[in-house]
Amino acid sequence: MQENRIDDVLAAFRGKQGSLIPILQKVQERLGFLSGESISFISKALRISESEIFGVASFYAQFRFTKPGEHCVKVCLGTACHVRGGALIMDAMERELGVPAGGTTPDFKFTLERVACFGSCALAPVIVTDKKVHGSMTPAKAKDILDQYRRRQG
């Protein structure tokens, strides 16, 4: 049961005002996404309706409601990346992974996301795989990075 995995998260915030967003962040950190089950559990614990929680969560870009892939590939489309060809990197990643931005490959290996800005603008265009930032990308270099991940999995 997921409840067992998140009840300590809720306990830490009990009685504090404005704690819904930090709770959702902790739960997502723990589970990788916000499952329907976890939302109804939070709803009961905080006495906030599920629809209200969904309303908050869906407003923010950080929260996701479906299981993510093992690796997360984020392509930056901030202004600096845009003028240095970020869109071409996104095209290449979509083509390589066969999923559109926001999608997860059917084998759950990769999730592709677009991000508005990482603040690594001096290295534009930038992609981030899991937590690693890769700068000065070209479509070919970005493909090489994906291939490294694929090889690592054998």
Add this chain to the structure above:
Amino acid sequence: MRRLNSPGEVEKFRREILSARNPAEPCISVCAGTGCLASGAMEVLEAFKAELDRQGLKTRVDVKGSGCPGFCERGPVVVVFPEEICYLQVAAGDVPEIVARTIGEKKVVERLLYVDPATGGRAVRESDIPFYRNQTRNLLCSNVRIDSKKIEDYVAAGGYSALAKALSGMTPVQVLDEVRKSNLRGRGGAGFPTGEKWKGSRNAPDPVKYVIVNADEGDPGAFMDRALLEGNPHSVLEGLIIGAYCVGSREGYVYVRQEYPLAVENVNLAIRQAGECGFLGKDILGSGFDFEVKVHKGAGAFVCGESTALMTALEGRPGEPRPKYVRSNIKGLWNRPSVLNNVETWANVPLIINNGADWFAKIGTRTSTGTKIFSLVGKINNTGLVEVPMGIRLRDIIYGIGGGIPGGKKFKAVQTGGPSGGCIPGELLDLEVGFDELTKAGSMMGSGGMIVMDEDTCMVDVARYFIEFLTDESCGKCVPCREGLRQMHRILADITKGRGKEGDLEILEELSETAVEASLCALGKSAPNPFLSTLRHFRNEYEAHIREKRCPALSCKDLISYWVDPGKCRGCMSCLRKCPAGAIDGGKKKIHIISQEKCTRCGTCMDACPSKYGAVTKISGRPVPPPVPEENRAIAGKSSEE
């Protein structure tokens, strides 16, 4: 960590830290900001530790991961003190040589120094590099000397002395007067006078007040706040504590976007250390003043950079702005008086208290005082963070500090102010940088993003890009922004795809006017700026897209074709091998032909074609020449494989 119980103990603590250090002994400072970490700074840092250990120098030489000095383009940046030798693009493999030559023999490793592209001369110290030499680094100067994870380093550099001064010798009203006299204006975008904001909160009758750091740096292309918060979090905290003392607040928040994990980590650590030393918590420095700070991770919404939206988000709700009949410094977070200032604004406060309002007001212009950090990025040689006095000319930033445009290309525009700002063309390069001057030119100061664009950047596409961004980020509360931007984006996208028609520009202008007049918050009110400013300065580009279906910058994918010039192709097969779409037909010593049907216009072939041939070109606004007949495709002469 020991607790300091009076303002006087801060100076004593500082002297103790300094006396335990020998200024003549070397210290190696490796930038551990996000930019340099991406370029491998952590490996370099580890390599230094291992190498010093191997050579038995561990106790004699200090190694630290410092804050961002700003020159991210040439990272990882390493500075060796006390000589201040600055090495750029250092790899782990360079470490043994640096330790042997610079630490051991006190000599400089020439090949890792900055080389001036104009003169070919090498610069040994940071201050000799034109990128740094032409800046005024009041806020960023400490970054390279401070281990961002150590409060001792901040105190050693004079940190928390402004707080000690305020608590020991100044009443809250005197602090307020000093800030007002400095004429400090908000660094987050709008440029509202900080002292006036504080005064409103201070005079509000409610006993519960909040002070908040706005570190929801959402403007794409801007990362000044990230560098300050990651590199020197205590400077921001010190400003916040002084502000809380001034307005009478006992609780503060730092709202940081979750995309900045290192900033979150460092500011949390800084809060803990400050608490242990007695700079935060109960009875700060024995003055009887209590103050606590919490960190809130922003969950990713651009509109939360807007003051009322940020406060709504802190309350745990969707970050939608509220109408400002009553300003948030009177009724803000949980309807209490709340002072919200940007990271950089807070970081300026200790400088003003320490050096005085007159010192601060002397920097910059009459209406825009002090320095401003810009993130200079895009099509520019030296990208990174630059701190300059207000009133400097744009030209001096772009050419004097930024080193001009790479690849001999022509400057087209510089975009300031983030999505709410606008593009400033070459004719206005002599403009002085200040809040009012930039607004007059159709842009704005914004938080300090400065994105340089060259002849290859399509201005219609830039406008489309920003409007798309804002359409995504519009919270949806009011109609002019939610629906108006969506229509604007649709029309702009059509124009970049060759489906523009006469009358489009007029509709766009009408939609812009409505959004400016009738939107609820600054996001909507300023959203049409990217369109309006590009139309004002680059109308000819819009007309070329609409009338001739031509993109003058050769950038809009639907309006360009890639073509191999048969006169230049040497049949080397580089492009053919790399084409991800299999759209290129050719062979060894055979003229290559791109199938226009299969081509996805990704541009890989253009990068792949050796620059000595330069056979792949882009065409817009006219048909692609017919392919060379099969019998004429053989290329005479010796093999050109290499």
